[in-house]
Amino acid sequence: MQTASIFSFHGGIHPAENKAQSLQLPLGRPSLPSELILPLGQHIGQSSRPLVKVGDSVLKGDAIAINNGFLSSFLHAPTSGTVSAIEERLIAHPSGLSDLCIILTPDGKDTWTTLEPLNNWQDISKTDVLAYLSEMGIIGMGGAGFPTQVKLQGAHKNPLTHFIINAAECEPYITADDMLIREKTLELVLGIEILQHLVEAENVVIGIEDNKPTAIAALKTVLTQRNSNIQVAVVPTKYPSGGEKQLIQLLTGKEVPSGQYPADIGILCQNVGTCVAVHDAIKLGRPLISRFTTLTGDALNASQNVEVLLGTPISHLLDYADANPNALHRLIMGGPMMGYTIDSPLVPIVKTSNCILAASKKELPTPAPEQACIRCGMCEQACPASLLPQQLLWFSKSQEFEKAEHHNLFDCIECGACSYVCPSSIPLVQYYRHTKSSIREAREANVKSDLAKQRFEARKARQDAEAAEKEAKRLARQKAAPSKTTDAKKATPAKAAPAVAEPASDDSKKLKVDIAIGKSKLKKLQKQLLEAQEKEHVEDINSLQLQVSDQEKTVASLEAQLANVAQAAPAAEATPAPANDELKKAKIDVALIGVKLKKLQKQLDESPDDQELKDKVAGFEADLKAAQAILATLGASAPVASAPKAAANDDLKKLKIDAAIAKAAVKKVEKALKKAEEINAPEIDAIRQQLQDAQQRADELEKALANPEAATQTAETTTAKAESVADSANADAAKKRKIDLAIAKAGIKKAEKNIQLLKDQGKDESEINASEWPKKLIEAQEKLATLESEQPTPATAKTETKAVPAEAQAAADMDLATQIKKEKIAVALAKAQINKLNKRLENSPEDTNSIRQEIDAAEKRLQSAEALLEKLIHSQTNMQENR
Amino acid sequence: MQMVILATIPGIVVQTWLFGWGTLINLMIACITALLSEAAILAIRRRAVGFFLKDYSALLTAVLLGVALPPVVPWWVTVTAVAFAIIFAKQLYGGLGNNPFNPAMVGYAIVLVSFPVPMSQWLGVQSMISAGETLSFLQSLQAIFHHLPVIDSYTMATPLDGFKHKDLLDTQTAFSSIAALQVPSLNGWLWVNLAYLVGGLALIWLRIITWHTPAALLGALLVMSGVFHLIDPTDTATPFFHLTTGAAMFGAFFIATDPVSSCTSNRGKLIYGAGIGILIYIIRSWGGYPDGVAFGVLLMNFAAPLIDYYTQPRTYGHKKAKSGLKVGEDN
Incomplete structure (x- = not known):
């Protein structure tokens, strides 16, 4: 055991600690309540999906809800009993919201299910251990409730220099972590060792405030006994040293860059409660079904810490701690600084509830009326993020959102230190929260209106393209009929060509413009996405990703249309040029499949265990090969199949353009390769493959370009067959239809995705129905x-x-x-x-x-x-x- | 704000001891005017009169003005200054927290520009006046409300005034020949400044103000006067003279630190304070007025928002501080 060096952070305050009250009594274990209320959304991310039906009987530790997606978690029965209902109940939430809860009526026997500890955790792959933790319902117990397996996975991004265990517990009144360390010292250390095995950090440091001497002594004893290299860093008591960013600064001197995660600078933080839960899950096979919670406040006659089953209603705990209902003025979930008032004592304890503060009127008086800000700057001296709270207040009040963002509003950690020191009793944090949500709303609205605009434009472009196409086809058919009867005289198509070609080239112009617009939009979106990712706006990231992929699709389909129109033009001009058309099509196919393949491979890189993805990639690879084979045969036959000189000249032009495009593509890929080499990306091989392909294509095209004369001559000598013309026209139509189908399918997918997204965002059914998506879906x-x-x-x-x-x-x-x-x-x-x-x-x-x-x-x-x-x-x- | 008012007590005591009852009478007039005008405007603006009067901001403005004005200035000068400060410089901008200029200094500047004669009538330090002729309470009252001509014999230029009007005399001769620059007068003003220094240090110690503005102001004044005294000792006064006469300490600790109209970040306060210090020296040396605290503060009030934009502190997690008005730039 070693001691670690300590740094310092800006600002901070020293509110009255009020920690002694809840440490007078030993750890309490309240009796079973008459019912347990288990909300499905106890963590950040998507709510769990219930695994049980009303009437099912479950044993203690049985999984009753399963994770719903990546950022989600499991939920387990805290005791044995019957599921009496699955319904909306009030949950602990600042706005007094309700959420779907599983209601469990205990049978009083408290019978454990068969526990299966993960004894071979050191031997099996880390991914499997993480999956096991997810199944045990382990989430961050410090406050935010981030699913632990996701956080640990994120920690693999960079090699970790520090693994920090947060035992600071800087909020006044709360002593749950203090008590947990005292009671479960060995379990905590074992849990830390398991986590260290998973993350392999260079330093493991427990950060603890110096107001917990008993816990520090207990930790040091166990660490010395085990000859552990886990360090204990005792930090001075100052609020908010337990904030993740502040603790990192205290222990490492580093700052988490704005908009990034600690993992980005090689640091991982875990709460002590989480470490103990990890130990219980792996060594004992116990899922997360209980936690340590502080019951404190002047309104309680028996303030104490309790180990309480999840789902226990707070009213039950108040009875247990002998609450005096007359003295109870405010009931707070969490601490006095960052906690929130709850209106009803019927809300349950969840995985993140670390404290119930039943305050008397004297303890937490109604805040004094807000006075004018005199810009005294006390808040600035107290702000641990070195913000200018007084300026932010000014911008919040005047709704100057851009200026507020410029003053780094989003770096505010909402610790409440500014409000605490404000001599004018201004609830600053409330103002910031409100402004933040207003800005988020404005952003969302922006995104929505952009989306609508894009959809409208895409639709219009598509409709125009379709109309033009139809027109071109009609004319082509008109042309084709007489040309058949006149036995494909050269003169006729040449004369008619300009007139017919005009609408087609018009179309292609329009389409090209559309594509340019679409691409610029795509770029913009990608930029936004990047920004959002930098700034951690989870909700934005999702919707933006969706938009980017949509926009990509739009551009791809527009390009495909352009190709079609370009084809339509020569087809109209000169009757027989089918082989080239097909060649072109085949090339597009190859390119499209290549793009898809690339995307999938990327996904595969991110989650290498996804069998489905692997299958898909294999399928696409096969497709790609087939398409390339077609391309090769077509490429060989192209010069032979094409006919009159006019068409050939046209081809020549096209070929030149193609060659130029191909060259550009080669360059682009080369650039990407270089970048990839620089960062040693895993996609490097795929990119190399792409480069080869692109070069090959460019070479082919250039070769074709080199002897156009020969091609033209051969073309002249070859007589085109009427049948093949008709066939190609069919193929053309079929192709277009396929694209339309693809667009329609994409539309459905998009609508479904959006609906899902809305659901995920927790919008209720009525809002979803109100939005245009369900209608869109049906359409x-x-x-x-x-x-x-x-x-x-x-x-x-x-x-x-x-x-x-x-x-x-x-x-x-x-x-x-x-x-x-x-x-x-x-x-x-x-x-x-x-x-x-x-x-x-x-x-x-x-x-x-x-x-x-x-x-x-x-x-x-x-x-x-x-x-x-x-x-x-x-x-x-x-x-x-x-x- | 109560604490700031309390911190002026040493200064008020010394001023009363040196200049007689006039200071206290001025204070009373100023406080009554301030409360009345504040209440009247609050009532017209339909605000809670009692609630806002309790924030002591009007009283603080009155106290600052009361001690800044000459001790036997006619009552209507005080009333004009205070009423203008409260009504125009503060309430018409939206009340406390919204005024871009320091109200007390706006009031002071208005009467200084409008009524230059009464504003220059400082009393001689009492110990200088022959025994038995000190100004009694009654005489002070009469002086303030009737402006007795007899009082003229008691008035005297302040050291800064005296030095300003030394004309072609060199420093040495000025200090030996001008009455206002004699030791008793200088000592009197030294005491006044020391008293305000004590009050100001107490405010810093109580964490009501930070050290940045006063230190920068006094530092800049010291450097300016020091540099120019080194260049030309025959025509300029010593830094010690500049720091211990006039409103140097009062301005540094009580006027420039008004949070509403000054800069807000620590770096900003340093620039703001230094700017006032430089301006005070410039006005004292080359301007039309003997002292420059009021105009220095008002001029820097103009600059405060701009300074604020360029002195944002570096936020946690950012490589460098953002600055300027450019919105949307990230680092």
Whole structure:
């Protein structure tokens, strides 16, 4: 055991500690309450999903809720009993919100389930240990409730110089960590050792304030006995030395860069409670079902620390600590500095509840009325983040958000030191919180309006492109018919060419502009995303990521359209140039698949264990190979297949452009490679592969460019076959249709994603319904259905060359498609109905039963509609395959 | 703010001892005027009169003005100064916390510019006046309310005034020939300044003000007077003279530290204080007035918001401090 050096941080205050009261009595263990209320969202991130139904009986330690996504956690039954309800209950929240809770009625036996400790934690992979911790419901118990496995995973970004255990407990009144260290010293040290095994930091330091001599002595004894190299750093008592950033500064002298995490500078912090929970989970197999909580305040006759089961209502604890209801003035969850008032004693203890402060009127008087800020600067002297609180107040009051941000409002840790010292009794932190949320709202609104604008523009561009395409095709068909009869005379297409080509080139111009716009938007979004990531705005990051990928898709589809239009032009100009068209298409295919592959590989790098991703990557690789093979054969046949000179010249131009693009691509990839080499990125091989591909492509194109004359000549000698023309036209149409389909599908996905996002953000059903997404979803689904029903339209082109039966088939297809469409609408309707019913269920709990029945009926309808839909789609694909 | 008022007590005591009852009478007039005008405006603005009167800000302005004005200045001068300070310099800007200028100094500057004659009538230090002729309480009252001509025999220039009007005399001769620059007069003003220094140090010790502004102000005054005295000792006074006469200490600890109208960050306070110190020396040496605290403070009040923008402290987690008005730039 060694002692560590101590640094200092700016500002800070010394409020009355009031810690002695709760340390008079030994650790208490309250009796089982009559019911346990277990909120599903006890941590940061998505709420857990219940694993149990009403009426299920569970044993102590059984998992009752499972994690819901990456940033989520498990929840376990704190005792044995029956699930009596899963319903909305008041939870501990500054705004007195309700949340979905599992209500457990204890059977009084407190029977443990079979516990399976993770004895081989040193031998199995760290990822498995992290997964195990997640399953044990371990989250940060210091206050924020960040799922521990996620935090530990994040710590692998950089090699850790410091692993800091936060035992500072700087808030007045709270002694839960103090008591925990005293009671479970060995468990704490073992827990730290397990975590150190997982994170492998150079230094392990326990940061503890000097007002806990007993705990420090206990720690030192155990550490000396175990000959441990864990250091104990005793820091002077000063609020808020227990703030993560402040403790890091105290123990390492380093500052966490604004908008980054401690892991970015090689530091990881864990609370003592979390360490003990990790020990209990791994060594004893016990999930997180109880915690140490301080019960204190003048309104309690028996202030003390208790080890309390999660879900215990606070009223039960107040009774246990012999509360005097007449003296009780304010009930605070947390400490007096950063805690919040709770209105009802019925709210439960959750994983992050470290203190219940039942204060008398004398203890926490109603704050004095706010007076004018005289800019005395006391807040500035107290601010641990070296902000200018007086200026921030000014900007908050005048709603000058930009200036507030410029004065680093978002670096405020809301510790409340400024409000504490303010001689004018201004609740500064409240002002900052309000301004922060206003700024976040404004940002969100901005993002939303940008999104709407983008959608509108994309839609308009697509519609224009479609109209132009149709027009071009119509003209092309007109052209194709006479040219067939005139036996492909050279003169005719040459004469007609300029007139026909005009709309097409117009289109391509428009599309190019659209693409440029789309790309600039993409860049902007990516920049925003980067900023958001820097500043840790989790909600922004999600929505921005979504937007970026959408925008990427839009650009890709626009490019595909451009390619199509570019194709349409020569197709209209000169009847036979099919091979080149296909070549081009094949190239686009290769490029698109390459992009997708790259994306997937990136994802794969991030989460190497995802089997699904691996499969996908493999599939795409196969696709890529196939597409490349097609490209190769087409490339070989291209010069042979193409026909008149005009077309060939056109090709020459195209080839030149292609070559230029390919060269640019090579350069870009080279640059990326360089960067990747600099940072030693894992994608380096993939990028190298890309570089090779790109170079190959550029070479090919240049070769093709080098002997265009030859190509033209060969082209002239070759007679194009009418059949191939028609085929290519079909292929063209099919391709376009596919793109449309893809767009429609992307639309559905997007809408679904957005709805999910809204749900994740905790918006309730009504807000989701109010937003345009559900409507969008239905619209997109309808569109998809229409598109699918349009299936035969391109086939009609085929009928020109193919046998009559195709027509009958097309009719059948149409039928099927209409049916599918109908069913899809039915599904959508049923879903909407269920949503509506759920909403009603929330609003009128009294007729729960009847509404539940209705929901059941609607769900049944939905299921049957879905089943039918599946069948129909299945038969449709079958038909298409059979053809 | 009560503490600031209490911290002026040593200065008030010394002034009363040196200049007679006039100081206290002035204070009374000033306080009554301040409370009345503050209450009247608050009532017109429909604010809680009692609540805001209890913040002592109006009283503090009155006290600062009361001790800054000459001891036997006619009553209407005091009333004008205080009323203007409270009504125009403070309340019309939105009350406490919103005034860009130091109200006391606005009031002082107004009467200094408008009524230069009564404003220059400082009494001679009492020990200088022959025995038995000290100004009684009644005489002081009469002087203030009736402006008796007899009083003229008691008035005398302040040392700064005397030095200002030394004309072509060199420093040495001025100090030996001008009455206001004799030892008793100088000692009197030394006592006044020491008393305010004591009060100011108490405020720093009580953490009501920080050391930055006074230290920068006095430091700048010291450096300026020191440098110029070294360059030309025959025409300039010593740094000690500059620091111990006039309103040097009073201005440094009680006027320049007004938080509302001064800079807010520690670095900003240093620049702000130094600016006032430099301006005081410039006005004293080359300006039209013998002392320059009021105008120095007012001029730096103008600059305070700008200084604030360029002296933001480096926030935790940022490599360097942000500065300037540029919004959206990140570091």
